[in-house]
Amino acid sequence: MIEILNPAELARAKVTGALVADILQTLRNRCTVGTNLLDIDRWTQTMIAEAGAESCYVDYEPSFGRGPFGHYICTAVNDAVLHGLPSDYALADGDLLTLDLAVLKGGVAADSAISFIVGDSKPAESIALIDATERALRAGIAAAGPGARIGDISHAIGSVLSAAGYSINTEFGGHGIGSTMHQDPHVANTGQPGRGYKLRPGLLLALEPWVMEDTAKLVTDADGWTLRSATGCRTAHSEHTIAITDDGAEILTLPTRAA
Template identity: 65%
Template sequence: MIELRTPAEVEAMKPAGRFVAEVLATLRDETRVGTNLLEIDRRAHEMIRAAGAESCYIDYHPSFGASPFGKVICTSINDAVLHGLPFDYALRDGDLVTLDFAVAVDGWVADSAVSFVVGTPRDEDLALIDTTERALDAAIAAAVVGNRIGDISAAVAAVAHAEGLSINTDFGGHGVGREMHGDPHVPNNGKPGRGYPLRAGLVLALEPWFLQSTDQLRTDADGWTLRSGDGSRGAHSEHTIAITDDGPVILTDRSFLGVR
């Protein structure tokens, strides 16, 4: 069921969005060559406890997961692009890192993801990250009253296709509210003018994610981590936004911290 939030409820969601933004900015700043993925998870857990927030991941067990996730943040590295389960791995020079984080604060959820490179970057990795970020910007710009879900999807696809990238639509954006994943599904490819009409009060997590040379995924032995089918690298950018009569509001915006 698709739920619309009142202006007061959108306002009540802002602390969750701000907290998610602060945690991702902090973790990105602290993550470097040699950082262990389990350290990232422990640090995120510390910040959740200190804030009195609630993890959306630790007990999460959807049909596509082998077991409850058991960690509080997704850490996807290199050819992993989604649902990366943290494990005992120290980051190496040039690793492409995606952190995906969702929590509830006072019962309201916010969800966001950021990709970056530790150490010496490859040009192709920076280009892929830039493409996901530009696709996210395009998606947000299309998230206005009077448009439809297909307009958001088409905006994402236009950026990807301009770079010659293919698109997987198995996983994409989604509604956000009291739960992390709700209706509607927002695929990263679609036709403009199609789908659910966008209305004030609709809160969505928009999340373009692309792989360098495929749109096929395989599930890792951990039962969670999704990797590219051909070993190419992936990147993922995500914000939780609220559609209002005055335009989209980015609830997980990190710009107030001086970072993207």
């Protein structure tokens, strides 16, 4: 299903997007050496409830997971990159943490992810991974607009990731979003320009470039959810929800206050 939102729905999408961004920023500021992933999950649950919103994850039960997910945020550390199931783990100095959050409010969902390094140690390879995904995300957003094709976005993202020297996994990527978290069209992180669905104003997309340092192969953790790099290398993931407008694309998942 592909949804095209009307102006009233788009207004509600902006509220949801800002909520997601503000929760992620709050969590980033709270995450220090020693923070437990289960505490991050509890903080997220509280903030969602206080906002009168709903989690898109807690009852999420797709075919590829061992569901339901049962938690409120994805917490992926170091070699974990997607669907990181919160566990009893205390963050260490230099850990690369990805937080991925999707929330439903006012009947519209928004989805975003950030990767950052915890503590004072800043491994160069981790900085490079994060930078590549953030630059790829900016490129994908710049390629989006009315009349553009999904392939234009995929090509823009993939060009940045490939130029940075990373292999690209196409099992998981971006997606349409609206009244539910995951919708068509699928947005692969590499592709051919001029191909695929033609973008229209009112379409929401969650764009999410992610990479692993030295492989494109994923393995599933024993928890049945967390996806890790097959070689144990580090990973990074950046995501925004955008709305296609009459003259381009608007990022909905930007925080409303300074960090």
